[in-house]
Amino acid sequence: MPYYQMPGYPQALWQEMESDKDMQKLKEMYPDAAKEILPYIEEECDKMEYEGSVMFDEYPDRVMMGKIRNTIYDKVKDKYELPEDGDKDEVLAMNRETRRRYPPRKNWLGDMIDVLLFQEMHRRRCRHRNCRGWR
Template identity: 40%
Template sequence: MPFYMTYPMQNTVFEETEYEKDCKRLQEMYPRDARKIQSMVDEECDRMEYEGSMMFDRYPDRLMMEMICRRIYRGLRPEDVEEDGRLHVDEKYFILVQVMLMQEMYRRRCRHYRCRRWY
């Protein structure tokens, strides 16, 4: 076995790319509404993915998480926002936004901490 293959990071990088591919394949099977929510969640998480972001806080703030979910929901269903700015939430979609955001943040946090471990 070549020496470079004995270093454990090589295998970790391969596993990480396989995990990402598998995750994307399964997300392609989501129903249409869930795919739209997932794309908006991905965009929001892309904006939050930087060093020092609240995404990587040990204990993320519940209020901030809810505000992010409301922002995603508002972009998803602008017809639910009344003239006075209040948001009338369709509970099933809002819960789905919350669950998908938490899952995506968990996935990115795991990837972030696994990658930082090696340097």
């Protein structure tokens, strides 16, 4: 029997360890693109993991989440082939030399970053809430 399952070990801590272990197993099954993006997500979340951070706001701000997503997107966009046509503004369509700086609304990479970012933030917010009682 592992030490953390021994009597007297705090149940909440044991459950958190089991949950983290389970999450790691599931992350191993992510598609390759998600596995490549995840370190960038974790890096940004590491930067935000402090008391009073936007990560721990009761209602995270959509604009702030968009800025974080765009930061990650700018770091990884060159690794992936993204569709050029389909979701361009009329002005951008007329001027071929100008490219949109941030991902278009229908963009699999931007959507994947959003999902991974929100999932990682949720995991850390839960851990933060549960751990505050132990400090």
